[in-house]
Amino acid sequence: MSLLKRFAYFVGLPVVLLILWWALTIGNTNFFVPKPLHLFEIFGDVWFGERMMRDVLPSIGRILIGIVVSIIAGVVLGILIGSVRVLRMLMEPALEFLRAIPPPVIIPVFALVMGINDQMRIAVIVFGCIWPVLLNTIEGVRAVDSVLNDTCAVYGIKGGARLRHLVLRAASPQIMTGVRQSISIGLILMVISEMLGSASSGLGHTIVQFQRTFAVPEMWTGIILLGLLGVALSLIFQFTEKRVLRWYHGLREVDR
C-alpha cells in the first residue's frame, strides 16, 4: 500500500469526525455541548499552568509508581508461588478470590486505614494492579515447557541463569498479558482514588471540581487529557511489548 493511502486511512476517519463535530456544534448555544475549537483554545491555559505541577504530574507519578511496584512484586511473588507446587495449590483459590474483588471497593477500606493521602492512592493502585500480573506470572511459570526444563537441568543451568533465560523468558508472554490488564485497572483506580476526599489534588479531583462548578468546557479538556494519558500509556506498553516479546512474535510467525 502506498504511503499516501496508508496516511489517508490513518487520519481519514478522525479528521471526518472532528469536522462533523465542529460543523454540528457551530451554531449551538447549548452550554453542555463542547465546541472543538474552543476546547483547543483553552486546553493550554487550563492544563499547562500551575495545574501541571499540582495535578497532572502527581497523577502520572502515582500511576507509574503503582504500576512499577505491582509489576515487580507480582513477578517476584509469582515466580516464587509458581515454582513451589504446594504453595501454589495452597494459595491459588485465596488469590483468585482477592482478585475477584472489584478493586474500587478497596478504596474506602484503604481510606479508612491509611487516611486519604498519596500512600493510600498508590496502595490502592498496587492492590488493583498486582493480581493480573501475579496470577499470570504463576500460570506462565507453571507452564514452562518441560523439554526446555529438562534441557536446562542436563546442561547444569540453574540459579540466576535458569531464572533469567528459562523461567522469565517462558513466562514473559503471560506476564505481558497481565501487565496490559493492570494498566487499564491502574488508570481507573488513579482517577477514582483522586475523586474521594475534598482536599486532594490530581486529574480525577480536578475534573470533578470542574463539574461541580459547572465549568463544562474545562471539564471536557480534563476528559480529553485523561484520554491522552490512556493512549500514551497504551503506546508505551505496545512499544515495550514489541521489544520484550520480539522473539515470541517471531516464533509465532514461523509456526503459522
Added chain:
Amino acid sequence: MRRVPWTQHSLAAPVLGVVGIILFLAVWEVASRTGLVNPRFFPPASDVLVRLGTDLVSASFWTSVGQTMTSWIIGLTISAVAATAIGFLIGGSNFLRKATHTTIEFLRPIPSVALIPLAVLLFGVSIESALLLIVYASFWQILIQVLYGTADVDSVAMDTARSYGLGWWARVRHVVWPTTLPYLITGLRLAAAVALVLAITAELVIGTPGIGKQIELNRSGGSVVAMYSLVLATGIIGVIINMVMRFIEKRVLRWHASVRKDVAV
C-alpha cells in the same frame, strides 16, 4: 513402581485450596485479636463472617445486590449487542477495518471513569450514569475480540462458501459466526468482570444505588464490620461471575474444538 507424589492426587488441589483460605482467615483473625493490626480498622475475620451471614438473610442486602446486578446485566447486554453488531459490520469490510483502526485505538484506552463528571451532569445519581460507564468500558473489550475473530476467518472456507453460492447472510451465519463465537465469548468474559468493576465504581463515586453505595455509606458512618462484610460480598459476586462465564466459555470452546477436529480429519 514409582510413587506418585501426594500433590498429584486429584483431591490435593481442592483440599489445599480450602486449607489456604482457612489459613488466610486464621492469620486475619489472630492479627486482629492480638492487636497486631488495629482492630478498629481491621475487625476480626469471625466478626465479619458473622455479619456477612446476617447480611445474607436481610432484605436490604439483597435489594442492593439486585440494584448492582441490574445495572451490570443491562450494561453488559447493551454493549454485547452493540459491539457484536458493529464488530461484524467493521470486520466484514477491509475498508472499514482499516479506516476505523486509529479511531478505535484512540477511543479504547480512554478510561471510562473519565466520563464520571459527564455522567453526573447528564443523569445525576440514576442508573443511566452507571450504564454509561459500564457500556463504555465493556463495549471495547467485546468489539476488539469480535474484530480479532472476524479477522481469523479461514479464507478457504469463505471462498468455498462463496463458490457454493451462499449469500451474505448465510456466509455470516455459517462461516463468520462459528469462527468468531469463541472470541466473542472471551470478550464477554472480560467484559463481565469489567462491567462489575464499573457498576461498583459508579455506586461508590457517583452514588447510584447498589452495594458500592452501601460500602461508602458504611465507611462514612463508621460501621467497619458491615463495610468489610460487603467487600467480601463483592468478591463472592466477582467469583460467581467468573465461574459462570468460564462455564459458558468451556461449553462453547468444547463445541468449537470438536468442530475443528472434524475439519482437520
